[in-house]
Amino acid sequence: MLRAFLDWLRSLFFAKELDIACIGLQNAGKSSLVTVLTDNHFTEEMIPTVGFNLRKIQKGNVIIKVWGQPRFRSIWERYCRGVGAIVWVLDSADASTFPTAQAELHALLDKPELRGIPLLVLANKNDLPDHATVDEVIKALALTTITNREVSCYSISGESTRHAVLGNRALTDMLAATLSSAKSSRNIDITLAWLMKRA
Numbered sequence: 135m136l137r138a139f140l141d142w143l144r145s146l147f148f149a150k151e152l153d154i155a156c157i158g159l160q161n162a163g164k165s166s167l168v169t170v171l172t173d174n175h176f177t178e179e180m181i182p183t184v185g186f187n188l189r190k191i192q193k194g195n196v197i198i199k200v201w202g203q204p205r206f207r208s209i210w211e212r213y214c215r216g217v218g219a220i221v222w223v224l225d226s227a228d229a230s231t232f233p234t235a236q237a238e239l240h241a242l243l244d245k246p247e248l249r250g251i252p253l254l255v256l257a258n259k260n261d262l263p264d265h266a267t268v269d270e271v272i273k274a275l276a277l278t279t280i281t282n283r284e285v286s287c288y289s290i291s292g293e294s295t296r297h298a299v300l301g302n303r304a305l306t307d308m309l310a311a312t313l314s315s316a317k318s319s320r321n322i323d324i325t326l327a328w329l330m331k332r333a
């Protein structure tokens with residue numbers, strides 16, 4: 135039933151025209167997440183994206199560009215220009231990466247060319263023990279200090295989905311207290327629906 139609904143949502147989503155940049159630090163789960171979005175398929179053997187580390191996935195009218203390798207972070211900005219949405223993937227179970235993630239995310243969003251592009255933060259891997267809660271992620275990435283765009287933070291869990299609205303901050307969209315787990319592929323519908331609204 136859920137599967138049928140997701141397939142239906144995917145068919146709607148991929149019929150729209152949308153350019154998405156999916157970025158984040160290495161090992162965050164970008165490739166896994168994109169695989170789940172496009173195929174509803176999770177592969178444990180997902181290998182690190184190598185080489186130029188730009189993976190372009192096209193399905194229907196939707197193009198998703200995926201990056202991660204640090205040595206190419208300087209060119210992220212160029213490829214983010216003009217996209218309909220920036221999706222930042224975070225490994226919510228690895229707090230040691232949060233400071234670097236915050237610095238890189240803010241450095242990217244500070245680029246004038248990227249002003250106004252909606253940001254979706256997906257805190258992935260919340261099926262793992264000791265993953266950060268969405269409030270912790272919002273704090274760790276200083277999401278409330280981002281003022282020049284719509285910001286959302288989703289966490290998807292197999293167990294529970296909790297929604298929180300961050301008052302009158304500059305965040306115009308709901309900051310949904312959910313983290314995404316590409317592994318469980320639960321609540322991927324929320325992610326698809328969010329992206330669909332930006333197409």
Ligand SMILES: Nc1nc2c(ncn2[C@@H]2O[C@H](COP(=O)(O)OP(=O)(O)OP(=O)(O)O)[C@@H](O)[C@H]2O)c(=O)[nH]1
Pocket residue numbers: 158159160161162163164165166167177178179180181182183184201202203258259260261262314315316317318
């Ligand atoms: N438990 C769990 N593991 C995950 C999840 N998503 C991804 N992983 C694992 O995390 C590792 C990295 O996943 P990738 O999808 O390759 O991450 P990436 O961000 O594309 O990594 P790079 O391409 O190296 O930048 C793999 O071992 C995945 O199996 C998740 O939701 N839960």
Ligand SMILES: [Mg+2]
Pocket residue numbers: 164165166181182183202
């Ligand atoms: Mg990858």
